[in-house]
Structures are given as C-alpha cells and as structure tokens.
C-alpha cells in the first residue's frame with residue numbers, strides 16, 4: 001500500500017535526521033499553523049531539534065494554540081542560518097513556502113506533507129494524500145502510525161486543522177474518517193464548540209466592515225452563475241483590516257443561490273492580484289487556478305496572477321465560464 005510506504009519513509013526521515021526546519025505556506029490558515037505545530041510536537045516526542053518558521057505572522061485568533069508563539073515570523077525576525085532537513089506542510093507547491101526558502105541549505109532534503117491534489121511532489125520524500133480533508137488528518141495518521149500517544153495540546157492543534165479546512169465539518173471533504181478522527185480528538189478534551197465559536201463564528205469589527213465594503217461591489221454574470229468581489233488595499237485600510245480579515249469573504253458570492261463559482265480578487269500591488277475561488281461542485285476550480293499558475297482543491301483553490309485588476313477579472317471569469 002502506497003500510503004503505508006509513504007508513512008514509513010516519513011517516519012524514517014524524522015527518526016534518522018536531526019535539526020529540522022518546519023515551514024508551512026504563506027499567509028497561513030488554521031491547517032497550516034496546526035500542522036506546523038503538530039510536526040513540532042512530533043519532533044519533540046522524538047527528542048529532535050527543530051525550528052518552526054513562517055514567512056509572516058501567525059493569525060492572532062490562533063494564539064490559543066500551544067507553542068504558536070514559537071513559530072518564527074521571518075518578516076520580523078531574520079534567521080542567519082540554513083537547514084539541511086526541511087519539512088513543508090500544507091504547501092501545494094514549492095513556491096508556497098515563500099521567503100522561508102532562504103533558510104534551505106543547498107541540497108537540503110525536503111519532506112513534503114500535504115493534501116492538495118495539485119501537489120506536484122516537490123519533496124525528496126512525499127507524504128501526499130489528495131483525499132485527506134486537511135494536512136492535520138495526515139498528521140493524525142502519522143502520529144498513530146508512529147505509535148505516539150495524543151494529549152490535549154496536540155489534539156487541539158489537529159482538531160483546529162480539521163475544523164477550519166472542512167469549514168466546520170460541512171464541506172464535501174468531511175469524510176467518515178474525518179468525523180472519526182474528530183471524535184477521537186474530542187476524547188482528549190478538545191473544546192469543540194469553543195473552537196467553532198472562535199474560528200468560524202466570531203468576527204472582528206474591522207472584518208465586518210471589510211465584508212460590508214466588499215459586498216457593496218459584488219458582481220454577478222448575466223446568467224447568475226459566477227459572482228465575485230474585490231478587495232483593494234484601500235478597502236483594507238479604510239476598514240482598519242488586515243490580511244487575515246479577508247478569510248471567508250469569498251464564501252458570500254459563492255453562497256448566492258444559483259451561483260456555481262464565487263471569486264475574491266485581492267489586489268496585492270500594481271502588478272499582481274490574488275484570486276480565491278470557491279465552487280458549488282460542478283466546476284473544478286483547482287483546474288482554473290492551475291491555468292493561472294496556482295492550485296488547490298476541486299471546490300477551493302487560488303492563484304496569484306500577474307497583471308492589473310482590469311485585465312485579470314475578465315480573464316479569470318472567462319476561464320471559469322469555459323468550465324461551466
């Protein structure tokens with residue numbers, strides 16, 4: 001069985017080496033942060049040295065995760081050294097590691113743990129499970145495979161990854177296996193309702209202001225099947241919002257009855273726009289994202305596209321239309 005072989009290779013990578021760098025994708029979400037911490041926890045159990053790093057800061061609302069403060073924000077705290085052994089979690093492709101790649105030694109050995117179907121297997125060792133709902137689900141299996149005993153800390157991290165990547169156990173990736181894992185994690189004392197409230201229900205005032213502002217400019221194609229919103233830097237500023245406050249906005253256009261694909265365009269600068277895509281199921285947005293150099297899942301994907309908003313919006317909408 002391929003999964004078992006990959007788990008065995010992963011275990012060997014972790015036990016045979018030492019002094020690891022653990023990184024996740026830029027602008028980390030719940031699964032990225034949780035998976036970083038879960039790998040860190042696992043390495044601690046093995047008595048290994050490791051440093052956890054992200055290109056930027058960890059979202060404030062995830063500060064409850066134990067050891068989250070140990071994840072180095074490379075944009076604020078440069079590290080003057082390189083690592084020979086690197087573990088990338090939740091990164092659909094190599095460029096998603098962002099500036100942390102500066103810390104990879106030449107010829108560094110890479111372990112790639114991920115659940116994005118578009119992952120191209122850029123690691124020296126790859127533990128990729130495209131049908132897993134979250135990287136946290138794979139790490140749940142890995143921890144079990146390695147015979148380690150869970151505790152509340154690690155259970156809370158893993159539950160966070162499952163909860164956020166399944167949109168609160170609602171998306172189509174919420175398999176029986178996900179529910180079984182979540183059930184097991186709750187037995188270790190995870191505060192399920194508290195985490196749902198914190199991560200999925202609560203909004204900051206600036207987040208709500210940003211949402212209001214962006215929904216005012218909501219657009220819909222004539223056939224009512226594609227809808228999108230735009231967020232500019234000016235929107236962020238005037239709402240007093242930060243990048244993480246955009247989380248969830250893309251669901252609003254997608255939630256309109258009859259809409260097949262919802263899009264969020266975030267202006268990065270004069271040369272680039274980040275596009276988030278959500279599908280009701282008919283359109284494979286991972287395919288659309290890939291055609292723009294991005295990636296993701298069938299129902300949730302994204303890409304960074306070079307160009308100005310005026311040219312990118314019609315191009316992406318047209319590409320989606322071709323898939324309808």
Ligand SMILES: [Mn+2]
Pocket residue numbers: 031032090115133134135165
């Ligand atoms: Mn994920």
